[in-house]
Amino acid sequence: METTRKGCRGTAGRPRCPGKEAAILAAALTLLTQQGFTRMTLDNVARAAGVSKATIHLRWKTKTELAAAALATLRPCSTPHTTGDVRADLAAQLSDFAAALTRTGGMALIGTCLAEEKHTPELLELLREHAVLPRHAGLVQVLDQARAGGTVAAHPDAESLASALLGAFYADYLAGRTGDPGWADRVVAALLRDTEPAPRVPRHAASSPGSRTGRG
Amino acid sequence: METTRKGCRGTAGRPRCPGKEAAILAAALTLLTQQGFTRMTLDNVARAAGVSKATIHLRWKTKTELAAAALATLRPCSTPHTTGDVRADLAAQLSDFAAALTRTGGMALIGTCLAEEKHTPELLELLREHAVLPRHAGLVQVLDQARAGGTVAAHPDAESLASALLGAFYADYLAGRTGDPGWADRVVAALLRDTEPAPRVPRHAASSPGSRTGRG
Amino acid sequence: METTRKGCRGTAGRPRCPGKEAAILAAALTLLTQQGFTRMTLDNVARAAGVSKATIHLRWKTKTELAAAALATLRPCSTPHTTGDVRADLAAQLSDFAAALTRTGGMALIGTCLAEEKHTPELLELLREHAVLPRHAGLVQVLDQARAGGTVAAHPDAESLASALLGAFYADYLAGRTGDPGWADRVVAALLRDTEPAPRVPRHAASSPGSRTGRG
């Protein structure tokens, strides 16, 4: 939602001080995450970015537009490369996802977008576009490759499975279960019990009691 | 954390206007859901409840305490009865869960609690205790009964599976996929592909989204 | 400024709970001294007195009337007896005065009455009547006895001298000079240099450099 020239490197007119743009957006994203939308004040953003409040308003008309612009700078973390081992690939992506959310305070950011959905649906939409959907796509791609390659029993509903894998993190976070190091592997094992004979993936503790591998 | 009457010497003094308590809490919960914590103002709560702001402060010292008290009024929806058919029971609970969240704007409430977690961790804790964990417990109970009864292939990691089932809703909501009437069935089908001999559900019939043949 | 029957011991009607009256006034006076008029809240008075706010309003219509009633309970400390030694008697009274003011936080109470004079002149008037004038009278009486007895050179302007003696405490307090143990003696010595040959009053350090006792 920037108000003017995107290519601010152009020499026409008075060029805006380069770098200020990015500093403001970075500060806004940080504070949006740490404090939430309503507690993120322009004063704090300005102070953190080393500019004045008026400089912010010069670029974005309202606080809401600034928040949206900050969200739009979210770049989907480069997903780990696929190895062909479905479970390992899924676990790798899940692990990366969990780590990213934990490290950056991403759950608070998600919370902000959810909480503001009625007032400012753009926030959730931007989060979806820039963070949520890429994660889904990464998982679905792994599952589709598996099906295409035929190396493993293909899962018929990749979309639902991807939601369940990612969603398990949300649910565990809400339930207060966080930070378990083997979390990703366990979730993958729980949800993909039959997709592979899995000679390559050593069983984990979670698989113990009625651990039948059959039927698949 | 309602304030206890100080003296408590029996019933001296003007009795509390009955219903005011509940009206305030209901108004607070509604506004907390619709507006989020910071936008929920005591002025609005008072107006919606038909009381004065001071009356609110008489019972709860701070806005935070009021919000917590409102959250504590959340009652875990009575989970549907179990029938013994694992998939059907899980789908019924999931369906109820999705409906409740959709109807009451629960995702916004969850968002608020997540967004406020750093400032006011009580909110998320109360939400967890009153809404999240009961839902998990309901699903786990169904899965445990299944294992105990031996009627179906028991799932080895009921906790993870429950998280995945509930989490699928969160993930789908964030991804913008909401309101699909067959959602619960599809998720159950996707995650419990092998738990049942499934003579009644042909493998491939159940596999493609949109072609579910109902609860077993 | 009590609203009703003074003699609350009378058996006519419903007698007011005896002792509550005094407890309220004592609490009010304490808080008036410690917090000042505007910071003394009825809530705090009620709590300190162990009664409810409404009970206070039953006896005094307004907070101002309560404060006035509390001030009216001030009893002039029984002034020390006179010995006939003017300087010693004056110093004894001054010393008692300084001690009382220091011990009870009296300067804050005086400040409150002064600060409220425009809004509530009664407070200063009551303070004057119950605390200030009796102190003056005590000093003047000593000075008058001295003149009458002829034992010492009579001071022609007892009123001014009394004001100066008492005022020296106020001035020293404002100047930040407080708590000097020999304060009363020094002030008396400084102001009554010529009224007596003073064989009975040993000279203090303050009298040193040009210590002429003559001319009197």
Place this chain on the structure above:
Amino acid sequence: METTRKGCRGTAGRPRCPGKEAAILAAALTLLTQQGFTRMTLDNVARAAGVSKATIHLRWKTKTELAAAALATLRPCSTPHTTGDVRADLAAQLSDFAAALTRTGGMALIGTCLAEEKHTPELLELLREHAVLPRHAGLVQVLDQARAGGTVAAHPDAESLASALLGAFYADYLAGRTGDPGWADRVVAALLRDTEPAPRVPRHAASSPGSRTGRG
């Protein structure tokens, strides 16, 4: 404790509206005197100064800081010049002191600082530094000059005498004796009976109140 401009990179930004500073402080001092600290509201200060409340907060973070800043604007009235006539000089300063206190409502201001001493000791400290101690110093200087010049019998305890002279005003104010035009002369006469050979002032003429023959 005015807030220093943050960046202070020269003269960037909109310059401060000149005079607003002084208007706020003047309004604050007036209201502090007339209403006391707790009744002096920022709303009233803002209205009286013709600014918005936020403008006040831009310069002073809290009401207390504003009050302190207002007190710090007190300038010790330029004390009258000394003539060499001790009694006349003292009386002139005392007269000026009494007039200033009477004219400006200074006793109410002193009362406020005393009443707030426990909560906000800065107020009394600032009053002391800016108003009380300069007055003391002026009197002590006169007394010291007298001693040095040897023109009059020096008083051995200038500090106590100065306190007594100034304090006589406080005491008389509290006692309800105010506004007497010959007050200063009478007090000087009462306290300095022996410091001068006094050929011009017959002992008994000066002794009865109301019969002073002027400055010397």
Place this chain on the structure above:
DNA sequence: AATGAATGAGATTTCATTCAT
């Protein structure tokens, strides 16, 4: 363009007082 000043519109909280039992 960039900045600091200025402000209107609240938000939370407090308090003297009145009400109903």
Place this chain on the structure above:
DNA sequence: GATGAATGAAATCTCATTCAT
């Protein structure tokens, strides 16, 4: 009479936004 409940009217402080240089 005594009490706890209830309230209207502030008071302090904050913040997104606009203004003047």
